[in-house]
Amino acid sequence: MDHTEDDDRRLIRYLLGLLPEEELEQVEERLFADDEFAERIAAVEMDLIDEYLRGELLPADLEPFERRLLARPGSRERVAHARQELRAFAELAREVQGGASGDRRGRSNPPRRWLGGAVLRYAYAATALIALAAGAWLALDRWRLQDRLARLEAERQGWQQSERRLRQELTEQWDRERKLADELQLEQRKRTELELDQAATPSSGPKFPSFVLPGVTRDPAAAKVLVLPRTLKTVHLVIDLEPQDDHQRYFAALASASSPLSPAFHSDLEFLVEPGGAMVSRHHRKAFAPGNLPQRAQFDPCHPRIYQRTQPTASSLRLERLG
Amino acid sequence: MDESTRIKPERHLTRQAFDQLLAGLASDRNRAGEEYESIRRKLVRFFECRGCLFSEDYTDETINRVARKIAEGEVLHHPSSYFYGVARRVLPESLRVQAHDRALSEAVRNSPSPGEAADTGRLRCLRRCMETLAEENRTLLIRYYEGEKRVKIENRRKLAARSGSPLNALRIRACRIRKDVRACVEGCLQSGN
Numbered sequence: 380m381d382h383t384e385d386d387d388r389r390l391i392r393y394l395l396g397l398l399p400e401e402e403l404e405q406v407e408e409r410l411f412a413d414d415e416f417a418e419r420i421a422a423v424e425m426d427l428i429d430e431y432l433r434g435e436l437l438p439a440d441l442e443p444f445e446r447r448l449l450a451r452p453g454s455r456e457r458v459a460h461a462r463q464e465l466r467a468f469a470e471l472a473r474e475v476q477g478g479a480s481g482d483r484r485g486r487s488n489p490p491r492r493w494l495g496g497a498v499l500r501y502a503y504a505a506t507a508l509i510a511l512a513a514g515a516w517l518a519l520d521r522w523r524l525q526d527r528l529a530r531l532e533a534e535r536q537g538w539q540q541s542e543r544r545l546r547q548e549l550t551e552q553w554d555r556e557r558k559l560a561d562e563l564q565l566e567q568r569k570r571t572e573l574e575l576d577q578a579a580t581p582s583s584g585p586k587f588p589s590f591v592l593p594g595v596t597r598d599p600a601a602a603k604v605l606v607l608p609r610t611l612k613t614v615h616l617v618i619d620l621e622p623q624d625d626h627q628r629y630f631a632a633l634a635s636a637s638s639p640l641s642p643a644f645h646s647d648l649e650f651l652v653e654p655g656g657a658m659v660s661r662h663h664r665k666a667f668a669p670g671n672l673p674q675r676a677q678f679d680p681c682h683p684r685i686y687q688r689t690q691p692t693a694s695s696l697r698l699e700r701l702g
Numbered sequence: 703m704d705e706s707t708r709i710k711p712e713r714h715l716t717r718q719a720f721d722q723l724l725a726g727l728a729s730d731r732n733r734a735g736e737e738y739e740s741i742r743r744k745l746v747r748f749f750e751c752r753g754c755l756f757s758e759d760y761t762d763e764t765i766n767r768v769a770r771k772i773a774e775g776e777v778l779h780h781p782s783s784y785f786y787g788v789a790r791r792v793l794p795e796s797l798r799v800q801a802h803d804r805a806l807s808e809a810v811r812n813s814p815s816p817g818e819a820a821d822t823g824r825l826r827c828l829r830r831c832m833e834t835l836a837e838e839n840r841t842l843l844i845r846y847y848e849g850e851k852r853v854k855i856e857n858r859r860k861l862a863a864r865s866g867s868p869l870n871a872l873r874i875r876a877c878r879i880r881k882d883v884r885a886c887v888e889g890c891l892q893s894g895n
Binding site: 393394396403407408410411412414415417418419420421422423425426429433435447450451452459460463464465466467468469471472475 | 740741743744747748750751752753755756757782783785786821824825828829832840841843844845847848850851870873874876877878880881883884887
């Protein structure tokens, strides 16, 4: 850095309020004593604003510049004016350059005398023809492009339409499924209510109608709950089993429906599946807390076989009241 | 900060006080006028670089105080230094009301800008004023501000070498021409383009 640059840096620091008091007073004394020095400060400030506008300020100067110089009233206008001036200077510089290069072109390409009028005419005609052909080709190319674009647009619209249709179908299907689920739930609720009503109604005769329950499942999470009348004393469970059955054990529980929180008696019925039928191992009563039923019944092979079918037809559970 | 605590310079000196002030600066009235403008610019610079936001108000206050002293019979042997001394005494008063000044400056800064129409008018005036410049000055201005970063610096070095003047002198010259252009633009805008 030479002496001038060093001085410039000092003046920039003065303008940005970064000089220590002693140096600041030195600059101020010179400012009031030396007119040219005052002008130099003005010129450095002008350059500083230009550098800010061009993004050429040192990173360390940016913050003090914005805090000091831009905080002053009227600084916004001053900076805006400086921006306009720089733009105007640049435009003028371009105009000057353009004019100069135009002049240079003019000097370096003087009209050539050997180019006779006929040659010029042919040249113009050829140029015109080429321009015409190029224009036609460009027009054709443009037409092709537009045509292709139109086709692509039509395809896109077709895809959009089919997408909309599929979405609508899907929505309708979802609606139907939801409706069916609602209906099913309603039916199940009605049926439960009906069964509860039946359970509450005292039995008038010794005969209790048998009922067949389709859709009995082996899934423990979806176990079927049958509500029985209070007056019922004996239950005979008959389960029709598939001939080819992987399951070897079944479990059924008898619980009190009216008071689910109190301990109730549960009937443990264990079955051993044999080819073509089932064997009930034992019928005994145990006390289990509701919700604490055994997950798997224990099989006791010593208990007598009480029921066997040789020709099972379907998976169903039938309850019969035994006199 | 209460408005009453802020320095309220008497913006307009009386004719008599102003004449006495000019007479104290130089015997020739034109020369005295130039000297007055020069001192005024220096005072504005002084207050600006000391961090005062409304530097012109404090400049006016300084000038008024000096004018009062002259009216009281004070003779200025070194006017610039005298003004500097008075300005240094005004400075603490300005710094006491800085918070108020800052708020006021913020309000001024947030006021709406003149707008696009004013910009267009200014640009038109700028172009016109550039055309009225002497060819030599216009070329200097264009060349001086041409390019960016290293290119710009190199341009300026070449320009200084060609004109046979130091870089600093060239910069001051460009600055003067640009100030003349600004003055021309202001005149153009006041005359309605």
